[in-house]
Amino acid sequence: MRVLILGGTTEASALARLLAADARHEATLSLAGRTARPLPQPVPVRSGGFGGVAGLVEHLDRERIEAVVDATHPYAARMSVNAVAACAEAGVPLASLRRPAWERQPGDLWQEVPSTAAAAAALGDPPRRVFVTVGRQELHVFAAAPQHRYVARLIETPDQDGLPPDLVLLRQRGPFDRAAEERLLREQAIDVVVSKNAGGSATYAKIAATRALGLPVVMIARPDKPVGHVVASPEAALAWLDHQRSLRGV
Incomplete structure (x- = not known):
């Protein structure tokens, strides 16, 4: 299954490693391009924006993407807004990998x-x-x-x-x-x-x-971000992708 990971986080890189080791998936990691020398990744990487919702819809269609995982930074609100809209328009399932926020502890x-x-x-x-x-x-x-x-x-x-x-x-x-x-x-x-x-x-x-x-x-505080199907870890994202494969009968 062809998967697009919207990345820029440690969780995105961890998911990329899981998918690189799994022949059932063909993944691409998309980075915003704000870091000139990002860390090496085990899957193909694209850099830069898509050109808004319309550009992302076109990319999903052109690359025959079958599932998207939004693993962007919790404060990258614009990308998440575009991902939800584009995946809805293109009919592509979307998971949102959301790391839990820090919680105030005694002494904070x-x-x-x-x-x-x-x-x-x-x-x-x-x-x-x-x-x-x-x-x-x-x-x-x-x-x-x-x-x-x-x-x-x-x-x-x-x-x-x-x-x-x-x-x-x-x-x-x-x-x-x-x-x-x-x-x-x-x-x-x-x-x-x-x-x-x-x-x-x-x-x-x-x-x-x-x-x-x-x-x-x-x-x-974190901005409010629209989400797809929420998962809490790279492993949970992989399980969700496996479920999407089963729905397709693959």
């Missing part, structure tokens, strides 16, 4: 906000030393609060203008461990952490580190 000092702009405003007026882990696409938002000193961890250097004036860039790729995260927060004398509620284990160490050090976190 979270201030939950609805957006990155709200996170910048929530930092307040007095200067603070802020560890920002929101990705390079939205880093410019914090220029609206230039009084703070920012430390941002990114895979690649941001290419937009208007970044905060007092900004230190750390080019690092996860996963990270708690001891290293605690050490980083201490060395940079961080007062507050800004994070998206990405879920999963790859970057949770920073949350555990803030809890251990008693640091506050400005937590940006």
